[in-house]
Amino acid sequence: MRKLLRLSAWGLALALAAALAAFLVLKFYFTPDRIRKLALQYAEQNLRREISLDAASLNLRGFSLKNLKVAEAGGFKNGVFLSAGDFSIRPDFGALLKKELQINSIRASGVAVNILQVKKDAYNFSDLLAGPRPEAVRKPAQSGQTKPIDLSVSNISVINSRIVYANSDRSVAVTLSGLNLSAKSLTSGEMFPFEAGFTLVLKSSALTGEFPVYAKGLAALGGWDPKKGRAEIERATLKADKISCELKGSLENLVEPDAKISLRVKAFSSTDLKPYFPGIPARILLPALEADAGFKLTSNYMILKKLEFKAGPALGAVKGRLAWNPVFDYDLAVDVKGQTPELDTTEVARKFRSTPKNIKIPLAEVSASFTVSPKKVRLLAATIAAKSLKASAAGEFVMAPQPIASGSLKLSAGNLHDFGEMMPQLREYDLTGSASGDFLFTMAKTADLRGRLSFSGVGATAFDTRLSEIKGSADFSKELLKADAAGKMQGSALKATLTVKNYSSHAQAVLNADLASLTLTPPATSGGQTITAAGGKKAGGGGKPFSFDLAGKTRLGAIVHPNFKGGETTVKYDLKNISADLSGLSGSASFSVAGGELDDIQQFTSSSAMARIIFYPFLVLGKAAKIVTALKLPDFNKIKFTRMEGDYTFRGGVMKIEKSQLRADAADADSSGSINLVNDTLDLNVITTPKAGISLPIPIGVTIKGPFGNPSVKPDVSAILKQPVLKDSVQKLLKGIFK
Numbered sequence: 001m002r003k004l005l006r007l008s009a010w011g012l013a014l015a016l017a018a019a020l021a022a023f024l025v026l027k028f029y030f031t032p033d034r035i036r037k038l039a040l041q042y043a044e045q046n047l048r049r050e051i052s053l054d055a056a057s058l059n060l061r062g063f064s065l066k067n068l069k070v071a072e073a074g075g076f077k078n079g080v081f082l083s084a085g086d087f088s089i090r091p092d093f094g095a096l097l098k099k100e101l102q103i104n105s106i107r108a109s110g111v112a113v114n115i116l117q118v119k120k121d122a123y124n125f126s127d128l129l130a131g132p133r134p135e136a137v138r139k140p141a142q143s144g145q146t147k148p149i150d151l152s153v154s155n156i157s158v159i160n161s162r163i164v165y166a167n168s169d170r171s172v173a174v175t176l177s178g179l180n181l182s183a184k185s186l187t188s189g190e191m192f193p194f195e196a197g198f199t200l201v202l203k204s205s206a207l208t209g210e211f212p213v214y215a216k217g218l219a220a221l222g223g224w225d226p227k228k229g230r231a232e233i234e235r236a237t238l239k240a241d242k243i244s245c246e247l248k249g250s251l252e253n254l255v256e257p258d259a260k261i262s263l264r265v266k267a268f269s270s271t272d273l274k275p276y277f278p279g280i281p282a283r284i285l286l287p288a289l290e291a292d293a294g295f296k297l298t299s300n301y302m303i304l305k306k307l308e309f310k311a312g313p314a315l316g317a318v319k320g321r322l323a324w325n326p327v328f329d330y331d332l333a334v335d336v337k338g339q340t341p342e343l344d345t346t347e348v349a350r351k352f353r354s355t356p357k358n359i360k361i362p363l364a365e366v367s368a369s370f371t372v373s374p375k376k377v378r379l380l381a382a383t384i385a386a387k388s389l390k391a392s393a394a395g396e397f398v399m400a401p402q403p404i405a406s407g408s409l410k411l412s413a414g415n416l417h418d419f420g421e422m423m424p425q426l427r428e429y430d431l432t433g434s435a436s437g438d439f440l441f442t443m444a445k446t447a448d449l450r451g452r453l454s455f456s457g458v459g460a461t462a463f464d465t466r467l468s469e470i471k472g473s474a475d476f477s478k479e480l481l482k483a484d485a486a487g488k489m490q491g492s493a494l495k496a497t498l499t500v501k502n503y504s505s506h507a508q509a510v511l512n513a514d515l516a517s518l519t520l521t522p523p524a525t526s527g528g529q530t531i532t533a534a535g536g537k538k539a540g541g542g543g544k545p546f547s548f549d550l551a552g553k554t555r556l557g558a559i560v561h562p563n564f565k566g567g568e569t570t571v572k573y574d575l576k577n578i579s580a581d582l583s584g585l586s587g588s589a590s591f592s593v594a595g596g597e598l599d600d601i602q603q604f605t606s607s608s609a610m611a612r613i614i615f616y617p618f619l620v621l622g623k624a625a626k627i628v629t630a631l632k633l634p635d636f637n638k639i640k641f642t643r644m645e646g647d648y649t650f651r652g653g654v655m656k657i658e659k660s661q662l663r664a665d666a667a668d669a670d671s672s673g674s675i676n677l678v679n680d681t682l683d684l685n686v687i688t689t690p691k692a693g694i695s696l697p698i699p700i701g702v703t704i705k706g707p708f709g710n711p712s713v714k715p716d717v718s719a720i721l722k723q724p725v726l727k728d729s730v731q732k733l734l735k736g737i738f739k
Contacts, residue, residue, distance in 0.1 A: 085110025111161035175201040229254035265289040287312030314338030337367035388414030412436040433458030450477040492517035507548035547579035563604035566596035583653040593644040653678040
């Protein structure tokens, strides 16, 4: 054993001595001047580029070069293609003696490479790729391309280096700064492992920023032709401030990659995107993203073969093309579907003030399929469904030369009550029933919407009135609406048809309705509100009011009010320019009521100007009955009538009474004259003939003039004096009533 150890020690010593001797021989042979000449000779024969270096030597780490520079094609006058502050290469000297280039290690620091696109498919390194040698051109017999350099490197280490790329018009600049790279077992064609870290600095019109990158995987150089190179990325990370991305996949062609990538992005806020996209809204939490992509990337464009993604409850796919040279362009096809969570718009309104508040949006299913380009967005299909509500749409939006949108829209609501759940302001109407609609729309200089709306079992409550079991449809176009409906109003059968023309400018409506019974509820009192002849508050100023025309006929089988009961009622109307400003009102209207009963005339007329006009004679007689008891007039505050009729014409806001008749058990009344609906002034003549209590053979005439709220009432004194039953009561009547 001791003898074996002794022999081993001698063998090791001899080996070290031989290695030292070999190194001294190599050191003696590879002088700095010889190394410089070899480097220049290699550059001339293989790179066909000028090179320069400050120092060259041989040490235990191999050949060492200081400040190595490789010129652009045409010489240093055109710039520096590659430079290295410190470059060392340790070849396999045994293989070198056999004229084989095998390298044990390459170490470099301060490397800088400038890659420039000269023109389409041509770069400043194109001449370095395998191609015909000059001597091969002179010797046609030796045709073909030069065989790639047969090189293998056991270990490569590059630190603190930089690679710069710019496209042909310099609109895109990409820099890999602070590059640290390690690789092992590198050959011209086989896969070899690598690991790299750098900062990606991107400058372009579409995106500018700095992004730390780390990558680990396998690569092949394709016989020193980067276009034939490939890579398998085991793991790579890219960060943009607080945004972190991880990916893995494969690349074909290291110059213009044909890639298959799996991407993972952690959840982040839209605020983190503002340094790169300033216009994006802030403080929106974006979910984690998972994507599988296949694409072809060049310096001018990217062909997106597929991009399948999942982000929170949403998933979808994108494919198409993006280009950025000479201008940014895109043509993408997108499919997406997912869920939107329950949402209260009050929270959204805190960030976006234009958003309405207090709308409760339920969980919704959303899907869309569309194509998008700078000039056009084409919506192939889109749907959104929440509870029983569903909307679907298709169409396109053209942005140039002028914005134009067109398409179709379908809406359905299985239960209208769901709208009340979404919008609390609708709950008081207690919506029920279902509805659906099909519409076509265009939007250019003007908007055009046409289609059909159908509804069934619809119910709603408003102003203490309940509509129920409403069924019907409505067809409409840009200037025409036709609708018909049937159902119940306060439990009474209702039928109605409506036609409206020119509703976008000056609507012309025809309404015909039939209601078995109309039940009215007295309106709540509002302190201080002035009742005018128009039946409401006087309209304020402002722009030109909305106006419309209305014609048609309405039949009421009965009218029920706590103070009024009427039989069959017919109302006919043909009115023009109905608006808050009644000065332009014209046309005609008439009505007839086939008998009824009135209880507490004061209460009934206190809230309705029209009722007060019709029953004005009875208000006067009722007042007279209380003041002049000697006349023994009946109680006109509670009467029964057999017929009530009115026939009116309108012109310039003045209502002319063509006929106004009331036939009652207590008295008959006929009115004529006019009412100025604009100024709320009266000019009426009322002839009343009492028929109960005391009998007056000659009718009493009354003239009513002045403001509606406080008119001047003057009797026909001559008619009163002719009544034989009055005698001594005349003076008392005149003083008591008319003062």
